[in-house]
Amino acid sequence: MKLHGKSVVAGKAADSTAGFFNARGDLARFEEATAELVHQAFDEANPAFIEFRRIPSERRAGFLERIGEHIESLGDELLTTASTETSLPIADRLVGERARTVNQLRMFAALIREGSWVDARLDKAIPDRRPVPKPEIRRMLIPIGPVTVFAASNFPLAFSVAGGDTASALAAGCPVIVKAHPAHPATSELVAGAIVRAAGETGMPAGVFSLLQSTRNEISIAAVRNPFSKAVAFTGSLRAGRAIFDAAVSRVDPIPVYAEMGSINPVFILPGALRERAETIAQGMKTSVMLGGGQFCTSPGLAVGIGTKHFSQFAEALQELMRNAPPPTMLHAGILQSFEAGVERFRGIEGVRMVASAVDTDRGKAEATPAVFAADFETFQKHHALSEELFGPSTLLVQCSSREQMLAVAEGLEGHLTATIHGTVEDLMEYADLLMILERKVGRLIFNGFPTGVEVCPSMHHGGPYPATTDSRSTSVGTAAILRFARPVAFQNFPQAALPVELQDANARGIWRLVDGQLTREPLQ
């Protein structure tokens, strides 16, 4: 497919005259979007919103599924393009990520087809109640308005143009303006084409989707500050996420920002587990650290244990495994630079020892050297930099000398996406207070597993207290992600015909509703 190299406004390639940028692989040169294009996209999104939100869920579900079909029908071209741009391998990784992306679209289609997500609540009138009559009230969730989505670099499909943010926003009934990640503009253009074709074929308003291609911060900020932009979803670094958050909350009318940012995903390895299976844990840790070249939000960047010979066994095994790990090619040169700078920062801290792979890396190919750092409790507690995310194939081992030190490490943590505990059942009972501390610090707790691999399902929570995200109440993975883009509205004493179908007596869609405080799928008597 020939690439046009342009932003897409309301379904059409849009000319721009603000210069060009190239991505890795030089598949095409891409026009930098102008601020004017940003505003055109929102000027189209706003009237599209009015139409789109009225389209029955059944048809909106069909639109989502059709996007998935078009992504699949892009076939090998999509995979090879994504691989060229990101250096991620096709087999396993990109094939799997494509499946995940399509499955997410299908999951949200199924969710809105079933319909109960709108959290419908009906309270009947009591006209003769004293001292005042009780009115009839019915409420449900409605879409919040056009949503700005910032695509991530590390998942060119699943957290990008048609990823979970876009899927959940469209499912909620919100038009989406995607700011593509400049590290994979060609992949973005291909996926945008799939969305545009699906919108056309299923009769959606063209303004329901736009794609902005840009390397410039001011374009991102213009999108966040556009008056028609009603919510923002973002996956990326703390620095970029916070800049977007600050722009959104300083608007005349602040809007919610769901930024999923850094996380070190600490792993606590308890004594019983170390005694039983130090080397197995090291093997799992190495696999998790190296997944995607260490470029996962859930990559475990910290392992904490109590200094025994078993912890030394674990550390030695992990170091050996990491030394022999092939150097991964990073997503782009900028990430490699940041990783290397971070490695130097860690190395510069007194008390931190580093074990790195001896293999030669090809810097031209942006290959990174996997690294394992080690520090004791005192060093870790003294240097805040050690608890900041180092994005890439590395992890830090912290050796405590007591249970109390381990608890102090946990208590000192900021917000993270996940925390993991390796232990026996006896460990878990003995360290019950560790679990209680970690519950306050993270969005997901894992027992005897690893944080990478974020299952897409109703119970998944992919979020966490700041700085893991800017909104600890939200998840960017799983069905609950749709709740980010909806707000309640209540109807008081309206006639049946004026109510949304979800709130009418008949309950024609058969959804679960809270009627006078009781969950039921029955129609109202």
Add this chain to the structure above:
Amino acid sequence: MKLHGKSVVAGKAADSTAGFFNARGDLARFEEATAELVHQAFDEANPAFIEFRRIPSERRAGFLERIGEHIESLGDELLTTASTETSLPIADRLVGERARTVNQLRMFAALIREGSWVDARLDKAIPDRRPVPKPEIRRMLIPIGPVTVFAASNFPLAFSVAGGDTASALAAGCPVIVKAHPAHPATSELVAGAIVRAAGETGMPAGVFSLLQSTRNEISIAAVRNPFSKAVAFTGSLRAGRAIFDAAVSRVDPIPVYAEMGSINPVFILPGALRERAETIAQGMKTSVMLGGGQFCTSPGLAVGIGTKHFSQFAEALQELMRNAPPPTMLHAGILQSFEAGVERFRGIEGVRMVASAVDTDRGKAEATPAVFAADFETFQKHHALSEELFGPSTLLVQCSSREQMLAVAEGLEGHLTATIHGTVEDLMEYADLLMILERKVGRLIFNGFPTGVEVCPSMHHGGPYPATTDSRSTSVGTAAILRFARPVAFQNFPQAALPVELQDANARGIWRLVDGQLTREPLQ
């Protein structure tokens, strides 16, 4: 009861040396809280949180109910104190508000006793799934942490120290630090005493509740910016709410702010309704405007109709009724001053006519003159000040000359708590697009009623797009208010004994849970 005139930190009256303030009625002089007291309150709240969140819901429910009992047992002293401080009448108003306050506490007690509010979701493991096994994931809502509550002046009980914000935060498992409203410090002290006694009797940690008495903005900001403060609830003016929001989002770690602020609660009166019952609507409008001296968040400050003889009938009837309305005594002198300044601002706008009561008011008693303003469509559209809230006993009538003008007024609205439509069923069909526009603008829509009177029930939504609130996804009234103070946490592959009772297989509490995507109260097989 003798008043101590102090802030309350973790259940104890706390000395302060930053000066004093008096409230109306001079029931006592009150010590101004220092910033140090603020920090002491949070230093107590944080460890109390760790204990409080682990207390079973059944006992937390008992705590809430006991607060209600102690409020009731304060008897007439509470009512006379509140009436002295706010000038609100005891009969009907304060008696009713006390009942509402106690009912809210009972409602949240019932909600957490039933338990399904935690939105438990369980997905079973599929160990043999390809290409990767599916882990077991279980998630539920947990409390967010200590909550700062800013009490409102206009509801000295129901939106104050033990009002809906405090009740919902405690129900969620969050300690509460209330910044009392300085217009009713004695009432606040009495209610704080009820909470402290209830906490002691039901075995809650003392740090679960503190009360800050202050007239100073810097004390409010210190509470918002305290590192242990994890969420803020506020009811009051746009200016104060925005200042608190700005302080919260500019923290190193931003926290959510649920500020319920201004609203003009527009009323659209359609032609059929005017033909049928212009004078009845005028009667209802006058009652709604004058409720609580016009000092309700949901007071209807704007009525829009199409200029016919029926609209003139409505306008004349309303003017006559308002002219004869007794002047209400305002909550405090500051509100009267703001109201009078607002009246002058409206009068100064060319094209605005004013009809006011001829009665003499006693300014020493802070009595306000009810006012009706009238303007045509062009004047309204030209002057943004006319669509800003004028807090007090007044309303503005806007006469349009066409359906299109009425739709333009609706489209031009900012966010409000409510919008009301008066019409026949035929009107509603003819003006279906009006309803669609208003859905995008407000949190609650009322048909053939009035916005005052906010029913406390599961389906109530008391919120709306900015500037009605700082978070359109939240409500400050009704059971859903608890969701403001909770965030999800997911547990992956944990043994039963380590899981919260709500997520264990047995479902001992019998709550509704989403198991593999299906709602059920059954235990897991």
